Amino acid sequence: MDESAAPLLSPSSSTIARARWGVGLIFFVNGAAFASWVSRIPALRAGLGLSEGALGSVLFAMSCGVLLSFPLAGKGAQLLGARQLALLAGVALLLMLPMPFLIGILPSLVLVMLEVGAALGTMQVAMNVLAVDVQARVPRPIMSSLHGAWSAGGLVGAGAGSLAAHAGLRPLLHLAGAAVVLAGALLLAWMLLLRARLPARSATMPMRPSMSFRQQGRRVDRVLLGLGVICFCAFLSEGALADWSAVWLHDKASASESRAALGYAIFAGAMTTMRMVGDRVLEVFGTVRVLRLLTALGALALGGALLLARVDTAMIAFVLLGLGMATVVPTAFAAAGRRADAAAGGTAGEASAARAVALLSGFGYSGLLLGPPVIGWLAQATTLTWALGLLVLLVAAIVALVPLLGEPARADGKGAVARPSAT
Incomplete structure (x- = not known):
């Protein structure tokens, strides 16, 4: 079903409320997962003894993964639908969240960060397509509040990382626990979007x-x-x-x-x-x-x-x-x-x-x-x-x-x- 063919819904409709909460939760999960990872970067650097240049290279690998994911994610949203792609990418991201702390050598870490970046970028493309779908059905702007949900996820993820570091919790255990909790939120988002009856396939914004x-x-x-x-x-x-x-x-x-x-x-x-x-x-x-x-x-x-x-x-x-x-x-x-x-x-x-x-x-x-x-x-x-x-x-x-x-x-x-x- 094409986005342009989807009917506009009443602003008071419970369907819109479910769609907004579902997409907002996906934004939240993405922001929280990202912030959980960045909150433990000092521990990763200390554990592997990385110089600032080496750490920059590791982060660049993650950036390359995000960049490479964009064209593939655009096609994936058209073939699978943004809803399905957001779920799959979210599951992949959460599964790989603790993996950097299982790696002991720099080349393998670079490869893992490339994969983490690809999952992160794919999820971001899918959730933004979903946001456009929902915005087209709402007569007032909601994009700022959805970005606010991403920032709220960042706040929660970074705050939990700070508490975990203060308690002396190992980064591996912290990120594994965060992945489990965020998986529950992702499942709830999936259920809300199913009940909101958004189209299975959505038109994507042009990537070029x-x-x-x-x-x-x-x-x-x-x-x-x-x-x-x-x-x-x-x-x-x-x-x-x-x-x-x-x-x-x-x-x-x-x-x-x-x-x-x-x-x-x-x-x-x-x-x-x-x-x-x-x-x-x-x-x-x-x-x-x-x-x-x-x-x-x-x-x-x-x-x-x-x-x-x-x-x-x-x-x-x-x-x-x-x-x-x-x-x-x-x-x-x-x-x-x-x-x-x-x-x-x-x-x-x-x-x-x-x-x-x-x-x-x-x-x-x-x-x-x-x-x-x-x-x-x-x-x-x-x-x-x-x-x-x-x-x-x-x-x-x-x-x-x-x-x-x-x-x-x-x-x-x-x-x-x-x-x-x-x-």
Whole structure:
């Protein structure tokens, strides 16, 4: 069944509630699994005696797995359906979650991380396709709340990792237990989606952006390029913090392993909180004003924390940075949809917005993939503190480009404001 053929459901329908909870749980499981792994990176590094460059290479293998999974996952969603693919990829991810701590040699670890990345990326593609399916059936935006569910999973996963490290629980046992618990949540999500009666096969967003934007005016190209740069900087910063914040806190700020793991949990918690209320905050106080203030504060706080190398200032910086970065990417997707709709003269509808979101996703995931290994290689050449200073520059670039996020929507012939339908 094609997405376009699926009927719009009533906003009060229990079917929509089940679908939102089901997809939200999948986002939660993906975020929690990822954060559970990153919370124990310091233990993996210490156990194998990895240098910063070697750890960067291990993380790069995981990034390559994510990148390689994208085209295969797009085909898999069309053949199996996004619902089935999300379940299969989730099961594979949870089965492999403890495996890095069963490996004693670097070449085998690289291969395992490649597989973990492939499962992680496949699940992310499938859950985003499901999110588009559900959004098409709901008359109000829900994408920000779904991303909030991913951040909530990150908060829970990183917090549990911190507690496990504080209790002296071996990483292997911790991650095996986390996999079991998350498997239960994944099963519940599967049951909710079955009861929600979503189509078994869903139309995917295009994995390659259309080149028609270039034919629709240079100004639109420049706006979309600027929005892509924003996503690149945001994803790179978030990915680098996820993988390296615990290592920096442990090595440079002399934090214990449990307190070091708490750093990403605090960052994810701030992002979760802001994403749940962000739409209303931006509407009341203004998108450009709020995002410029919060991202500037985040950049200044992170720079100060890196210079001081103190745990308390670092935690404050993570809170401010999480608040500032939380709504950047969802807002960029919405702005891209508005620009694409304006460029198409309102004739392209959902397809035009989907191409714009796909374009930004390509920029974003490129940053997410490159961030962790690049930080590792820079740290090997200089120091980890100087390498993380790159994030200050990237967030400052977002501050400079924030006006693009407040681009007004185009008014149609009746004076109504055109809005993207799937972002």
